Amino acid sequence: MSSIAAYYNGKTILITGATGFMGKVLMEKLLRSSPDVEAVYILVRPKAGQSMQERVANMVKSKVFDRVREDCPNFQEKIKPINAELTQPNLSISAKDLQELLSQVNVVFHCAATVRFDEPLKHALLLNVMGTQQLLSLARQMQKLEAFIHISTAYANCNRRNIDEVIYPPPVETKKLCDLMEWMDESVIQEITPKLIGDWPNTYTYTKALAEYLVQQEKEHLNIAIIRPSIVGASWHEPFPGWIDNFNGASGMIIAAGKGILQTVKVNNEAVADLIPVDVVINLTLAAGWYTAVHRPKTMLVYNCTTGGINPFCWGEIGYHVISTFKRNPLEQAFRIPRAQMTSNYLINQYWIAVSHKAPAMLYDLYMRLTGRKPRMMKIFNRLHKSMLLLEYFTCQSWEWSSENTNTLMAQLSPEDRRLFNFDVRQLHWSEYIENYCIGAKKYLLNEDMSGIPAAKQHLRKLRNIQYAFNTTLLVIIWRIFIARSQMARNIWYFVVSLCYKFLSYFRASSTLRH
Ligand SMILES: CCCCCCCCCCCCCCCC(=O)SCCNC(=O)CCNC(=O)[C@H](O)C(C)(C)COP(=O)(O)OP(=O)(O)OC[C@H]1O[C@@H](n2cnc3c(N)ncnc32)[C@H](O)[C@@H]1OP(=O)(O)O
Ligand SMILES: NC(=O)C1=CN([C@@H]2O[C@H](COP(=O)(O)OP(=O)(O)OC[C@H]3O[C@@H](n4cnc5c(N)ncnc54)[C@H](OP(=O)(O)O)[C@@H]3O)[C@@H](O)[C@H]2O)C=CC1
Known part of the structure; x- marks a missing residue:
């Protein structure tokens, strides 16, 4: 006994x-x-x-x-x-x-x-x-x-x-x-x-x-x-x-990462x-x-x-396991695809905050306003940034x-x-523990049913398509503006297009000869 x-x-x-x-x-x-x-x-x-x-x-x-x-x-x-x-x-x-x-x-x-x-x-x-x-x-x-x-x-x-x-x-x-x-x-x-x-x-x-x-x-x-x-x-x-x-503790940040809200966080990847x-x-x-x-x-x-x-287990490893678990077992109604830039560099972190937190939040809130709804994303991010600031003392040192x-x-x-x-924590298997942690947060904290995973995966695919379409459109717009303003950009563009054209002609001619 x-x-x-x-x-x-x-x-x-x-x-x-x-x-x-x-x-x-x-x-x-x-x-x-x-x-x-x-x-x-x-x-x-x-x-x-x-x-x-x-x-x-x-x-x-x-x-x-x-x-x-x-x-x-x-x-x-x-x-x-x-x-x-x-x-x-x-x-x-x-x-x-x-x-x-x-x-x-x-x-x-x-x-x-x-x-x-x-x-x-x-x-x-x-x-x-x-x-x-x-x-x-x-x-x-x-x-x-x-x-x-x-x-x-x-x-x-x-x-x-x-x-x-x-x-x-x-x-x-x-x-x-x-x-x-x-x-x-x-x-x-x-x-x-x-x-x-x-x-x-x-x-x-x-x-x-x-x-x-x-x-x-x-x-x-x-x-x-x-x-x-x-x-x-x-x-x-x-x-x-x-x-x-x-x-x-770490739970709020883990969930924010799973929801695709937290995309960048200031941590020392090697810190315990x-x-x-x-x-x-x-x-x-x-x-x-x-x-x-x-x-x-x-x-x-x-x-x-x-x-x-x-x-010991490092923040970098935690981040990796959190993201991969949430890709396999996504949370419902994610804001973006789970992804985490983890860096202890202030400037890099600020860059990612601007690009992957503030810009999408502003765009989303604009969309909400245009469709007659109440904007809320910027408020959520301001709160997240306040929390991140208070937690970084613990994530940047050992x-x-x-x-x-x-x-x-x-x-x-x-x-x-x-x-x-x-x-006896020597028996703790970290990757298994983190996986259960993320799934536990989904089930017990957010009250999400595991049967909803196929729909959540479908939602992530939709987000991926939106992101591809958005990135391509953005690239084309930037390039068009660039070409319109710079002779050098125009020359490069014509050079690349003619190179592609020549390559295609050569490819077509050689395949016709083979037949
Ligand atoms: C890839 C990722 C890797 C992760 C990588 C980084 C991990 C980084 C961990 C560092 C961990 C250091 C830990 C130090 C070591 C100790 O000593 S641990 C124990 C000590 N205490 C704590 O952890 C508490 C820290 N938290 C706080 O002090 C306050 O929450 C903060 C950070 C000041 C934020 O305050 P606030 O903005 O007023 O927000 P708060 O009242 O907490 O929450 C508002 C509501 O939002 C809800 N909420 C909060 N977070 C969320 C969320 N994420 N989703 C949905 N709802 C939420 C709350 O439940 C609350 O709901 P109601 O109760 O109002 O209904
Ligand atoms: N969570 C963590 O990561 C860590 C926690 N700890 C320590 O562990 C202990 C428990 O933490 P944890 O369970 O996470 O904290 P919680 O915030 O979950 O619980 C705090 C408890 O204290 C009670 N409490 C708060 N204020 C009062 C009050 N004025 N009068 C009576 N009861 C009150 C709360 O009651 P109510 O429900 O009424 O609010 C609640 O039951 C704390 O001493 C904390 O310092 C140490 C290291 C890390």
Whole structure:
């Protein structure tokens, strides 16, 4: 029997961020592998006009729980939602709920965070740092707590090239920064944010670095481990190959490439693309929870959860596999044929943006206007360019993460645990993974049926014909203008035409002689 699965049976778990991408996969795996888990408390806030109860009811119906639904049809009875808002004092948890949590919880998995790169500093700080601090002080009061697992990011220390499994000194004293945020005007904060975050590319990675330091400060009082995943992508195997439900990380760009919208992207083709499948991260998280609770390591362990050092794959190779998969399995109603110019050269990239993004968008919008419809392509491209600008920091350079703690943990697992909670990325076959990623994005994110592929291929053929016709017309027009204006161009043109004519006459004469 798996020790990890056995450990969670009978335990009470608290998960923050359970409605998010990783939280859902964590909850699913936990409920499926340890069906006798006592209860899984999840902190959920009402959102977009939906109450907490409505959100949870919708969530448990989602595809991600299909496997667990089959194995244990009453799995949702184990899920106990708690109304909470991590940015509010005491997390906005009612006194009754709080008592229940403090007396019951054995393991905390803290996944909630804002992952947006453009989040205003104040809000990122409130949620990623102060929210974590509040949760830690709650955890200190939990009577039966055995482990606290904090999900950070491998890019929390992206201002360094080599990142070990240690906590680095924080860029600033958190308390001072929080005090500043309290009295300073929002617009001033916005203005000084680049100065405050310094070497960090965005408020997300900066606040995750601050949160790591806070977590470490609790190591004397709590049994803690930190997991640092790199760019979390679609699942490798579980619950289904290619399962994905949001546009974060590389997913949005992959889909934009499949739709033929993204035709050029600024990347260093040789830089390592440190993608990590979501199920690998979750297996490591559950294994680390078990190890922290059962073996109680003397020091707080940080686990870098990355692929680059073990099984590297470059952005250039990702681009190649994404495009070839989408040519074989096209997305519906593509804007253009999938193709990707990938370069780290600013000028070349700007050229391709003008030629293959802006020009087609303008032409398309003109066509929409002429046919009495609302233009929308330029707006989509402006949004895409904004996203590309925020992501290029991660696609134009490489980092090296050490993974000793992760490897040591793997060595501690029984063969059964290693099979059920596999996080050995040496076995990852990239081309197969990328293919499943693209198909998963098509099926689970865009809700496209695989039976629509012949029609999508037909649509691509139509786009190819339109493109050929357009290019030929353009070439003829340019040439006609050129000939009309330049004597030299005319001479070249007559020379080429007479050469062709002579060649044809010779060919015809020699074939007549042969007969
Ligand atoms: C050949 C190709 C190779 C690929 C080669 C490049 C890969 C390049 C990856 C680098 C990856 C670095 C990753 C760093 C390492 C971490 O730490 S990964 C995790 C960290 N967080 C993230 O990835 C989040 C990054 N995203 C953001 O911060 C924000 O989305 C951005 C980029 C600022 C854009 O903000 P925005 O313009 O306001 O757009 P956003 O609100 O996100 O989306 C608006 C709507 O469009 C939808 N949407 C977004 N994208 C799409 C899409 N593509 N299609 C359809 N709908 C979409 C959204 O679902 C959303 O819908 P609603 O929720 O409004 O209904
Ligand atoms: N995705 C990735 O590529 C990576 C993620 N990580 C880390 O993994 C963790 C999970 O990320 P991921 O699942 O992708 O993120 P998601 O954005 O999918 O999920 C974030 C979760 O946090 C919750 N949350 C956000 N704000 C609040 C709030 N104010 N109060 C309560 N809950 C809140 C969200 O709830 P709601 O549904 O209500 O919005 C959601 O459940 C994060 O800590 C992130 O930093 C690390 C590396 C890469």
